[in-house]
Amino acid sequence: MSWIDIGPIEAIPLRGARRVRTPHGCVAVFRTDALEVFAASAVCPHRGGPLDEGIVHGTRVTCPLHNWVFDLATGQAVDEDARIDTFPARIEAGRVLIDLTRLADRAA
Amino acid sequence: MKRKLVVIGAGMASGRMLEHLTEDAPDAFDITLFNAEPRGNYNRIMLSPVLSGEKTYAEIVTHDDAWYAERGIACRFGEHVTRIDRARKMVIGQRGELPYDRLVIATGSAPFIIPVPGRDLPGVVTYRDLDDTNAMIEAARRGGAAVVIGGGLLGLEAAAGLKARGMDVTVVHLMGHLMERQLDESAGYLLQKDLESRGIRVLTRAATKAIIGKGRAEAVLLEDGRTLPADLVVMAVGIRPETRLAVDAHLSVARGIEVDAAMRTSDPDILAIGECVEFDGHLFGLVAPLYDQARVAADTLQGREARFVVREVATKLKVTGVNLFSAGDFAEGEGREDIVFRDPGRGIYKRLVIENDRLIGAVMYGDVADGNWFFGLIRDRTPIEAMRETLIFGPAAAQGGGAQDPLSAVAALPPEAEICGCNGVCKGTIQAAIEGGATDLGTLRARTKASASCGSCTGLVEQMLQLCLGEDFKAPTRQPICGCTDLTHEEVRRLIKTTPLKSQEAVWQELGWKTRNGCHVCRPAINYYLLADWPLEYRDDPQSRFVNERRHANIQKDGTFSVVPRMWGGLTNPRELRAIADVAEKYAIPAVKVTGGQRIDLLGVRAEDLPRVWADLNAAGLVSGHAYSKGLRTVKTCVGSEWCRFGTQDSTGLGVRLEKLLWGSWTPHKVKLGVSGCPRNCAEATCKDVGIVCVESGYQIGVGGAAGMDVKATEPLAQVASEDEAVEIVTAFIQLYRENARYLDRPYKWLARVGLDWVRARVVEDRDKRARLVERFEISQSVYRKDPWAEQVRRHADDFAPLADLRLEAAE
Numbered sequence A: 001m002s003w004i005d006i007g008p009i010e011a012i013p014l015r016g017a018r019r020v021r022t023p024h025g026c027v028a029v030f031r032t033d034a035l036e037v038f039a040a041s042a043v044c045p046h047r048g049g050p051l052d053e054g055i056v057h058g059t060r061v062t063c064p065l066h067n068w069v070f071d072l073a074t075g076q077a078v079d080e081d082a083r084i085d086t087f088p089a090r091i092e093a094g095r096v097l098i099d100l101t102r103l104a105d106r107a108a
Numbered sequence B: 001m002k003r004k005l006v007v008i009g010a011g012m013a014s015g016r017m018l019e020h021l022t023e024d025a026p027d028a029f030d031i032t033l034f035n036a037e038p039r040g041n042y043n044r045i046m047l048s049p050v051l052s053g054e055k056t057y058a059e060i061v062t063h064d065d066a067w068y069a070e071r072g073i074a075c076r077f078g079e080h081v082t083r084i085d086r087a088r089k090m091v092i093g094q095r096g097e098l099p100y101d102r103l104v105i106a107t108g109s110a111p112f113i114i115p116v117p118g119r120d121l122p123g124v125v126t127y128r129d130l131d132d133t134n135a136m137i138e139a140a141r142r143g144g145a146a147v148v149i150g151g152g153l154l155g156l157e158a159a160a161g162l163k164a165r166g167m168d169v170t171v172v173h174l175m176g177h178l179m180e181r182q183l184d185e186s187a188g189y190l191l192q193k194d195l196e197s198r199g200i201r202v203l204t205r206a207a208t209k210a211i212i213g214k215g216r217a218e219a220v221l222l223e224d225g226r227t228l229p230a231d232l233v234v235m236a237v238g239i240r241p242e243t244r245l246a247v248d249a250h251l252s253v254a255r256g257i258e259v260d261a262a263m264r265t266s267d268p269d270i271l272a273i274g275e276c277v278e279f280d281g282h283l284f285g286l287v288a289p290l291y292d293q294a295r296v297a298a299d300t301l302q303g304r305e306a307r308f309v310v311r312e313v314a315t316k317l318k319v320t321g322v323n324l325f326s327a328g329d330f331a332e333g334e335g336r337e338d339i340v341f342r343d344p345g346r347g348i349y350k351r352l353v354i355e356n357d358r359l360i361g362a363v364m365y366g367d368v369a370d371g372n373w374f375f376g377l378i379r380d381r382t383p384i385e386a387m388r389e390t391l392i393f394g395p396a397a398a399q400g401g402g403a404q405d406p407l408s409a410v411a412a413l414p415p416e417a418e419i420c421g422c423n424g425v426c427k428g429t430i431q432a433a434i435e436g437g438a439t440d441l442g443t444l445r446a447r448t449k450a451s452a453s454c455g456s457c458t459g460l461v462e463q464m465l466q467l468c469l470g471e472d473f474k475a476p477t478r479q480p481i482c483g484c485t486d487l488t489h490e491e492v493r494r495l496i497k498t499t500p501l502k503s504q505e506a507v508w509q510e511l512g513w514k515t516r517n518g519c520h521v522c523r524p525a526i527n528y529y530l531l532a533d534w535p536l537e538y539r540d541d542p543q544s545r546f547v548n549e550r551r552h553a554n555i556q557k558d559g560t561f562s563v564v565p566r567m568w569g570g571l572t573n574p575r576e577l578r579a580i581a582d583v584a585e586k587y588a589i590p591a592v593k594v595t596g597g598q599r600i601d602l603l604g605v606r607a608e609d610l611p612r613v614w615a616d617l618n619a620a621g622l623v624s625g626h627a628y629s630k631g632l633r634t635v636k637t638c639v640g641s642e643w644c645r646f647g648t649q650d651s652t653g654l655g656v657r658l659e660k661l662l663w664g665s666w667t668p669h670k671v672k673l674g675v676s677g678c679p680r681n682c683a684e685a686t687c688k689d690v691g692i693v694c695v696e697s698g699y700q701i702g703v704g705g706a707a708g709m710d711v712k713a714t715e716p717l718a719q720v721a722s723e724d725e726a727v728e729i730v731t732a733f734i735q736l737y738r739e740n741a742r743y744l745d746r747p748y749k750w751l752a753r754v755g756l757d758w759v760r761a762r763v764v765e766d767r768d769k770r771a772r773l774v775e776r777f778e779i780s781q782s783v784y785r786k787d788p789w790a791e792q793v794r795r796h797a798d799d800f801a802p803l804a805d806l807r808l809e810a811a812e
């Protein structure tokens, strides 16, 4: 595992998300509760909608373009045959850490 | 020969360790125990009952003088250890040094003090030991106001204790809800409500700026400028491990003193236990794991093999009458699922978090009877597939458990709650009528008038019938808002007004939402209802809005945005046009288009450019056109009597006046207006939500037009002689629509439900009602009639760029 510190937890609105640019595409970091975060691909597999701009509810996000809903824990789309990549994320001492090893591996 | 064991700190961890050690091997060590506090070990967690007066200090002492004497432990209480000399294996106390063979550091933790001015004033205390507790009891004796900074476990116990001792208590908490480490928003909401009902004031999202006072604390100043008088200030914002001795002795220290699973520090002769340690990245703040550490340390000292493992902890709050329970992990884990249960009538909330067929977390409020059972499932990693369906109802439900009662929200209302707003009929009246024989909707309507006017409360009235008559009443099928609730839009709107409910957390809990925090369908609707009904109390939640309304621009299919500045009544000038042209060039905006709404659209703006584009437009006096909002869009005008040879009135002027009055307001769906100067109707006023056609004798006001998916001509609402009256009627109409329509119903759809007569009675015929509608609209506009772009530029400009850019780092 290699954890990357991307910023303080307050930088992500509660029930919201922020985008992180990586060499292999954009990742969205979602804050689903005061101290609960998830990281996943920011790009909707339907037609490329920006998932970080979606409404975050429970541990899900709804794509802002055509309302596909994704489970952030598994990446699985609800009632659609599609999924997004998910990545480990956690909070430590008020900082958000994500691990993108899987993303880099896939790109390599 | 006995070896020499020195222990630093007589707290809960070392106390337990000494119990094990002196029991297992009474003769193995010569033990000396240092403690900074001038006393031996007591049950620190019971300080809160001492503070509240439910217990005395004597009752919470765990080890008295006799206990230490019987075990031959030399006590050096009231003496700080100032240094550890590892080279000479010597502990240096304030009253002299002492050699050791083995040393145990158990110094606990120190309260964190936020670095604000005034933190050192007399009257500012922390909450850690008996002296702090006594200082608070002493302060409470003098009465007055207390401010507790920090809404976590310790802060709330302090607040409840001080309240019990008669102080006027306010809790100031930085985060959005109380005890955010242990509770989610819903449980936090219930906790806050409970504390408030005991007279404790709770301010969330409140940051402390300074403690002010001459010679002693007199008040707490918040970042937002509010001042809270305070004779006593309790700082309970967190703890940090007490590691100073270890750092000075060059032991390995991260956030806490690092130990291995045998509780050894980087020096094998020195052990550390309790809140001062860090193990495998974990810190500790509750006693259960510390007792495990104490057991392991006692074994290690005796040369026995033992390993400490981190286990789940459960939290309760020791405030009499507050029942909450939280256990397990919410912050990490993949592949999880929530189960939520709420019983609004009894103030109960339960949430379970499941991952891979195992329970990993539980939050409960109100009814915590099953807490330990859930905790057991979490700790033992019991597979739960077989009982998944009934799990939330606890161990008893295995034999068929009670499902949630969909009527509980109505059942919970007090008799004086108003069910029918039009006719002012309250729950008690309806109940009495049903008991008096009105057992169907028609009779009930005839006798009480409930739901006899606009009809939007019909669902609630039917639920009352169902509640009183049980199985005998068959409620017609209804369309709930979404899968999160069984209630319809109308019912939720009504209950928000009558209960009353003023936050989303309140709606979810009191109306028995089946999910943790709604979904993309209900959240925008609830957010709208709350801000429309409680404009001054409710704070708009951008996270419950569709992206366009959160970003204040229209999202495009490629993720860029379009920007439409307002052009009042379709009027513009060279200065504005120049500013738009400059912005388009400066930010390389790919397309500029004239819209169907008489203004200009800049298409394809990148998200991170939005704040700068707006700042430039603002500088030229241009504000948001809300082309993205469920709110006032455009007021389309024609040239009217100012220029046109047929114009009868100043249609352009009236359009501008209306737009300046109405802009910024949020509505159930978008609202478009048109004002034409004569019946030739060049502004297409007759297919707008509100359309005014000017005639020689005055103004014809039509409502309910549309030209989108449905095309409809307006229906005549009123004809008036003066411009002022026209403006008043239009405002009242829009406020009536704001207060009553379902989210996402354009006015024509809402009119089809309530009828034009019902509307006319309120906005045209009854001048009193009209005036009150206008007044309520103005109150709402005092909050919302401002440019959201300027606000975004000022407060949130940074949020438009990515949080981090890892492309460069990777390249290095």
Ligand code: SRM
Pocket (backbone or CB within 6 Å): B554, B555, B556, B562, B564, B593, B594, B595, B596, B597, B598, B599, B600, B601, B627, B628, B633, B634, B670, B672, B687, B705, B706, B707, B708, B709, B710, B746
């Ligand atoms: C920009 C504009 C088209 C243009 O280039 O002229 C436009 C663009 C959009 N319209 Fe429109 N409408 C525009 C004038 C109209 C008009 C004409 C008018 O207002 O005079 C209508 C018919 C009149 C009416 O509303 O009754 C119109 C009826 C709709 C509808 C159907 C509404 C309905 O109740 O049936 C939608 C869909 C919706 O709102 O749910 C819609 C939705 C949209 C959205 C917001 C689609 C979306 O959700 O993303 C389009 C955004 C495009 C973008 O990315 O910027 N647009 N739209 C016009 C902006 C006017 C302005 O200055 O604000």
Ligand SMILES: Cc1cc2nc3c(=O)[nH]c(=O)nc-3n(C[C@H](O)[C@H](O)[C@H](O)COP(=O)(O)OP(=O)(O)OC[C@H]3O[C@@H](n4cnc5c(N)ncnc54)[C@H](O)[C@@H]3O)c2cc1C
Pocket (backbone or CB within 6 Å): B008, B009, B010, B011, B012, B013, B014, B034, B035, B036, B037, B044, B045, B046, B047, B048, B079, B080, B081, B082, B106, B107, B108, B109, B127, B128, B129, B154, B157, B242, B245, B273, B274, B275, B276, B284, B285, B286, B287, B288, B290, B316, B318
């Ligand atoms: C008001 C309150 C309520 C709590 N409620 C709960 C609860 O409900 N449930 C729960 O699980 N936990 C609760 N806790 C937390 C629990 O009390 C702690 O986790 C526990 O006491 C930590 O034990 P410890 O032995 O590590 O440290 P402590 O019990 O703090 O003992 C450390 C001792 O070391 C002494 N010391 C420090 N430095 C030196 C030095 N240089 N020289 C000599 N002595 C030194 C200190 O004076 C102190 O007496 C509560 C805590 C407080 C303050």
Ligand code: SF4
Pocket (backbone or CB within 6 Å): none
């Ligand atoms: S008609 Fe309106 S919603 Fe449809 S494509 Fe054109 S702009 Fe978009």
Ligand code: FES
Pocket (backbone or CB within 6 Å): A044, A045, A046, A047, A048, A049, A063, A064, A065, A066, A067, A068
């Ligand atoms: S692009 Fe996400 S749902 Fe269509």
